[in-house]
Amino acid sequence: MFSSYDGLCGIGELAERAGVSVKTVRFYSDSGLLPEASRTAGGHRRYGPDSLARLRLIRSLRAMDLPVPSVRRILDEEDTAGRAGGALEDAVAGQLRTLGTQLRALRWREAALRLVQECAPDERADRLRLVGAVTAPPNTAPMARFWRAWLPPRMPARSVTAFLDVAVPQPPEDPGTAQVLAFARLYAFVDRPCGGTEPTQPHAHRAAGARDSAVLYAGLAQAYALAAERMRAGSEPHQGEALDGFVEAYASAGGITDTPNFRRELARRLAADPRIDRYWELTAELISPPDGSPEPTPGSAHDWLLDALNTQQGIALPAQRPGRARS
Template sequence: MPHDGLWGIGELAERAGVSVKTVRFYSDGGLLPEAARSAGGHRRYGPGSLERLRMIRSLRSMDLPVSVVRRVLDEEDTAGRAGGALEDAVAAQLRTLGTHLRALRWREAALRSVQECPAAERPARLRLVGAVTAPPDTGPLARFWRGWLPPRMPARSVTAFLDVAVPQPPEDPAPDQVLAFAQLYAMVSRPCDQNAGPTQPHAHRAAGARESAVLYAGLAEAYGLAATEMRQDREPCPGQALDAFVDAYTSAGTTADTPGFRRVLARQLAADPRIDRYWELTAELTGPPGGPPEPTAGAAHDWLRAALDAEAEAARS
C-alpha cells in the first residue's frame, strides 16, 4: 500500500485479478467510487475498494444485472451489510435459473422423442413437439376449457375446475410425456368444426351461475369418490360415488332423485359430446413413467357413467 493509503487503477486491477478496463467500467458506472485523483489526474482508490470490487465481481458472476448490483451495494453502504436487496436478487435469479433448467430439460426430452421415433415419422414428430414452447404454456388448455364450461359459471368455480382439468407439465419430463403434451396442445389449438354438432354437455345449455357452481362442486366431490374406487380396481357399481354424482345434477336442477330421473340422466350423458382423447393424454402426462395412471376427472366421469348404466341394467333384470 502506498504511503497515502491509496492504490492506482493498475494496482487495484492487479490485486483483484481483473483488467484495468474492468475497473474503469465499474468506476465510470458509479459502482466503484474513486477516493481521489493524483496530481496528474489519475484515479486513486481506498483500501475498501478491493473488497468492493470483489463483491461486484461475485454478484456479476451470478449474472445479476448492473442495476441489481447497484441496489445491493447501495444497501450495503447505507446499512453496513447486504440484506434484503441481496436476498431478493438471489431469489429472483434462482427463479430465472429454474425456468431455464426446465426449458432445457423439456427441449432434451423433446429431442429424444424425435430421435427415438421411426425415421419416417421424425419430420412430423418434430413439427408436433416443436410447436410447444419450452417450458410449455398451459394457456391454450385453459382457454379450451373456458370455452367448454357454462358461459355464466362463477369465476371461482371455473378456477377450481381448471386446477383439476389442466395438467401441469412435469419438471423433468420423459419423451413420451413431451409427446402427450404436444398432442394435447395440437388438440385444443385446432380450429373448431362448426358442423360437428353440440360442443358442450346437455347440462350446460341452460345452466346459470348458481346452477353451474352447484353442478361442478358436486361433480368434483363425486369424481374424488370415484377415483378412490378406481385406485382399488373396483368395477363401476352403485354406491356413495354414484349417489354423489346424481346428486350434483339433481341439486343443480332442483330435481328429485328418482329411478326415472336416473334413466333420463343416463340417456343424456350417453348423447353428450366426448373428449376421451384429452383425458387419455392427460393421464399419460401426469402419471408416473411406467406406472399406473392416476385417475383423471374424465376417467372418473366415465366410471360413474358406467356405474349408472350398470344400475339401470340391474333394475331391468
C-alpha cells in the first residue's frame, strides 16, 4: 500500500520502489502492460496498489528476454484466470528454443574460429573461405536440394523424405574443429553442380517409375541398416540376410526374379554406376564419434554390400575405395 492519502502513487515513486527508471515505467504504461489508475488535473500518472507487483512481474519476464507481445499474453491470462498458465509455459518454451539455437550457433562459431586459429598460416585463407560460407548454426538445406535433384524424379514424397532422413547428416550440437571442416567441405561439395558430361544418376533411377523407386529405396534402406550392423561389428563383406535384401530391392523394383544370372548382371551394372564417394567420406567424418571409429553411412553400407556381391560372383574387389563410400 502506498502512503499517499488516496492509496495511489506517482510514476517517480513507483519507479524508485521497483528499481527501474521512470522512462521504463512510462514505456510499459504506453504499451498497455501497466495500466494507470488515474491522472491528476495536471496530467501526471497515478498508479494503484497492485502496480508495484505487476511492474516487478513485467521486469522479471523481460529479464528473461521475453518479447513484449508474450508478456502481454501472460499478463492478460493472469488478469483473467488469476494466475499465469499456458501463456507463460509457451513463452518460456519458445525462449528456451531460441536460446538453444543461439548457443548452438556460438559453439559452431567457436569451433570455426579455433579451426582457423590452429591451422598452418598458409592454410588460413582457404579455411576461412570454407567456414565463412556456412551459417551458424549450419543449414542442411543445400544437402537436401542436392539429393532431391539426384533421386528419381517420380519418387513419392514420402520415400524422398525417408531417404533424406538418412542421407543428410545432422551436424553435431557441440562440434570439434574437424567436424566443422568436414561440414564446410560437404557444403562446398553440394553447392556446385555434379561435374562432367557423364550421367550423375545410377541406371536404376533412369528406369524407375514412382512405385518402383519407392520399392527400391525402401528395400535398400533395410539392407543398408543390416549391413551397418555387420560393419560396426567389424565383419568383412559376406553373403547373408543383408546381401539378399540388397539384391531383392533391385529385383523387386525391376519386377525380376533373383537368380544367379541377375546377380551377375547387377554386379556388373552397379560397378558401372556413377559414384559420389566424396559426399560419403565427408559425411562419415562429420558423424563419426570422437574416438575415431568410423560410423557407417548409406554410401559405405552400399560399398560393403557390393563387395559382398562381387565376392559371391568371384569378382576381384577394388584394391581400395576412398572411404568405402558409394552413391
